[in-house]
Amino acid sequence: MRLLVTGGAGFIGSAFIRLVLGTNPSVSILNLDKLTYAGNLENLECVAGNPRYRFVRGDICDTALVNRVLEEWPVDAIVHFAAESHVDRSILSPEPVFETNLRGTFTLLEAARRRRVQRFLHVSTDEVYGSIPEPYAADESYPLRPASPYSASKAGSDLLALSYFTTYRLPVVVTRASNNYGPYQFPEKLIPLMISNALEGKPLPVYGDGMNVRDWLYVDDHCRAILAALEKGREGEVYNIGGNCSLPNIEVVRKILKATGRGEDLIRFVTDRPGHDRRYALSSEKIMRETGWSPQVAFENGIQQTIAWYQENAGWVARVKSGEYQNYYALNYGSREEIR
Numbered sequence: 274m275r276l277l278v279t280g281g282a283g284f285i286g287s288a289f290i291r292l293v294l295g296t297n298p299s300v301s302i303l304n305l306d307k308l309t310y311a312g313n314l315e316n317l318e319c320v321a322g323n324p325r326y327r328f329v330r331g332d333i334c335d336t337a338l339v340n341r342v343l344e345e346w347p348v349d350a351i352v353h354f355a356a357e358s359h360v361d362r363s364i365l366s367p368e369p370v371f372e373t374n375l376r377g378t379f380t381l382l383e384a385a386r387r388r389r390v391q392r393f394l395h396v397s398t399d400e401v402y403g404s405i406p407e408p409y410a411a412d413e414s415y416p417l418r419p420a421s422p423y424s425a426s427k428a429g430s431d432l433l434a435l436s437y438f439t440t441y442r443l444p445v446v447v448t449r450a451s452n453n454y455g456p457y458q459f460p461e462k463l464i465p466l467m468i469s470n471a472l473e474g475k476p477l478p479v480y481g482d483g484m485n486v487r488d489w490l491y492v493d494d495h496c497r498a499i500l501a502a503l504e505k506g507r508e509g510e511v512y513n514i515g516g517n518c519s520l521p522n523i524e525v526v527r528k529i530l531k532a533t534g535r536g537e538d539l540i541r542f543v544t545d546r547p548g549h550d551r552r553y554a555l556s557s558e559k560i561m562r563e564t565g566w567s568p569q570v571a572f573e574n575g576i577q578q579t580i581a582w583y584q585e586n587a588g589w590v591a592r593v594k595s596g597e598y599q600n601y602y603a604l605n606y607g608s609r610e611e612i613r
């Protein structure tokens with residue numbers, strides 16, 4: 274089987290490539306990635322010499338390039354991770370989000386339709402459902418109420434992908450996962466940012482009252498679910514992928530401080546994110562029932578493994594935090610005030 278993976282140099286895409294090449298000797302992968310600030314070939318050093326792996330640097334919005342790649346290297350399936358993936362950046366600068374998440378997905382869908390690709394797995398997010406009131410959990414028929422430019426672009430691209438199934442019978446499967454965490458995550462998202470700041474003894478900026486709830490999913494559990502959906506998911510269907518681990522942000526932050534041996538004096542409650550979704554909660558009953566997948570990594574274990582990885586990979590962290598990251602950090606956090 275030959276796979277085109279987009280965005281494979283990012284956090285989840287690289288975990289997927291490492292997992293598939295490590296466990297599936299009959300699969301070859303071509304990774305198409307633009308290498309934005311979030312793409313990092315260091316994440317793929319362990320597969321770089323693998324004869325079943327190829328890398329092409331390029332933009333998924335580049336129609337000629339996407340068509341050329343698929344012509345020169347015909348694939349059975351596309352697993353589409355590439356995205357601008359961060360809510361805060363999407364608030365500060367929405368245009369790249371629109372370009373990659375909407376235009377890029379459109380470009381890939383068109384190329385896949387013309388080449389009659391046998392499977393198009395579109396990797397999406399639970400954020401498309403927006404904030405979910407207690408005590409509900411969204412199943413796949415829950416209304417889409419995205420609140421940020423990021424989540425709106427993902428909702429738009431989900432619907433576009435599904436329309437290619439309905440209209441052109443392109444065999445699309447959409448997955449919607451909850452918040453991922455694990456090794457190699459860029460330290461702009463909550464968990465890696467808090468771990469790396471705690472390890473450096475820097476303040477931990479918690480938005481608002483810290484009571485926003487996220488459902489945490491270990492990245493390898495997510496990748497196993499994507500494989501399950503790729504192999505067993507039904508065409509034209511959406512599959513939620515949750516970690517079954519809902520926690521308020523402040524609890525996550527306290528666990529990280531405890532595990533890194535730091536005190537709660539590092540916590541700073543700062544100006545909230547505009548349009549901040551209060552709570553995400555997912556029902557993953559459908560993918561569990563149809564594919565047999567279930568999350569295997571409990572949060573207590575996953576967070577220990579993740580912290581250990583960041584401790585052991587200080588060089589990786591230092592490199593990704595140099596340069597552009599410093600500008601982003603100043604822009605996103607510099608004007609936030611401490612609120613209590």
Ligand code: NAD
Nearest residue numbers: 280282283284285307308309311312332333355356358453
């Ligand atoms: P990431 O930001 O770590 O990686 C994104 C990758 O896409 C990078 O390697 C980047 O270089 C590449 N990319 C960006 N724009 C591109 C373009 N125009 N052309 C080609 N490559 C481009 O993201 P991630 O956290 O690994 O997320 C991957 C996917 O999973 C995204 O679609 C995201 O919406 C979805 N998702 C993420 C989470 C999460 O918690 N991180 C949860 C659910 C779903």
Ligand code: TYD
Nearest residue numbers: 360452461462463464466478479480485522
């Ligand atoms: P994030 O990791 O950005 O994921 P998402 O917004 O896609 O869920 O944020 C997770 C939660 O953590 C969210 O409620 C916002 C909050 N958060 C903070 O409190 N401080 C921070 O510095 C960051 C990055 C996030």
